[in-house]
Amino acid sequence: xxxxxxxxxxxxxxxxxxxxxxxxxxxxxxxxxxxxxxxxxxxxxxxxxxxxxxxxxxxxxxxxxxxxxxxxxxxxxxxxxxxxxxxxxxxxxxxxxxxxxxxxxxxxxxxxxxxxxxxxxxxxxxxxxxxxxxxxxxxxxxxxxxxxxxxxxxxx
Amino acid sequence: xxxxxxxxxxxxxxxxxxxxxxxxxxxxxxxxxxxxxxxxxxxxxxxxxxxxxxxxxxxxxxxxxxxxxxxxxxxxxxxxxxxxxxxxxxxxxxxxxxxxxxxxxxxxxxxxxxxxxxxxxxxxxxxxxxxxxxxxxxxxxxx
Numbered sequence: 066x067x068x069x070x071x072x073x074x075x076x077x078x079x080x081x082x083x084x085x086x087x088x089x090x091x092x093x094x095x096x097x098x099x100x101x102x103x104x105x106x107x108x109x110x111x112x113x114x115x116x117x118x119x120x121x122x123x124x125x126x127x128x129x130x131x132x133x134x135x136x137x138x139x140x141x142x143x144x145x146x147x148x149x150x151x152x153x154x155x156x157x158x159x160x161x162x163x164x165x166x167x168x169x170x171x172x173x174x175x176x177x178x179x180x181x182x183x184x185x186x187x188x189x190x191x192x193x194x195x196x197x198x199x200x201x202x203x204x205x206x207x208x209x210x211x212x213x214x215x216x217x218x219x220x221x
Numbered sequence: 222x223x224x225x226x227x228x229x230x231x232x233x234x235x236x237x238x239x240x241x242x243x244x245x246x247x248x249x250x251x252x253x254x255x256x257x258x259x260x261x262x263x264x265x266x267x268x269x270x271x272x273x274x275x276x277x278x279x280x281x282x283x284x285x286x287x288x289x290x291x292x293x294x295x296x297x298x299x300x301x302x303x304x305x306x307x308x309x310x311x312x313x314x315x316x317x318x319x320x321x322x323x324x325x326x327x328x329x330x331x332x333x334x335x336x337x338x339x340x341x342x343x344x345x346x347x348x349x350x351x352x353x354x355x356x357x358x359x360x361x362x363x364x
Contacts (some may be wrong), residue, residue: 169327170310
């Protein structure tokens, strides 16, 4: 994770296009200015960042399903539950799956686990549009490379 | 006269009960006369419409916390009920799920933006219900 750049996903572990699921991995950094305030003597990863990590995981799944032609944007967060503290250095396994693919929007369910134990989960709604700017598309391509997006999973 | 297969199917599909007395309950017409006059189809359509509207109105009431009795077939989802685009996503999801269809929201938005359609065509509830019925019929036909 590079919290200061909002890069919350380290690598894609698994992407199943037929089942429409994704699993990614992310390690919470040992040190971050965020932990100085959240909280002194008791550093924990903020819930909003855990939600963002589930959103980014879902986002990669949606981008894959839409063949890198559209960009999803987080539109609604439902049933988000923070079930336990996530602390510096922990390795998160984040899974996401599709609940519904609508016209211009999609709904996913995502879960964050640490050592197999559920730490948080949420149902997320995204609206998606064709990439609004070529720079964004370029950025996502570069990010895809960085996190090991399996290009072979995409349809030719 | 027993209800025809089509009527039975329409009733089953919409979860609607036949009026007391079967098709005899439709004043002055038996099923054959109705079928002949085209009123029969209109009658089925009416049953489907009212049921679609009931489901959609219930979805809107529950999703957006709008009193059910303020929602009428003439209500405009945006102008009258004040539903915004994000709330409409929730409604679209519930409708997609309930009817097994995919409301073509993007296409509709594009048509409205291009001036090829008015919001009334898609967002006045009786019109929305008619669109839903068309999508369900198209899905059934292609199945």
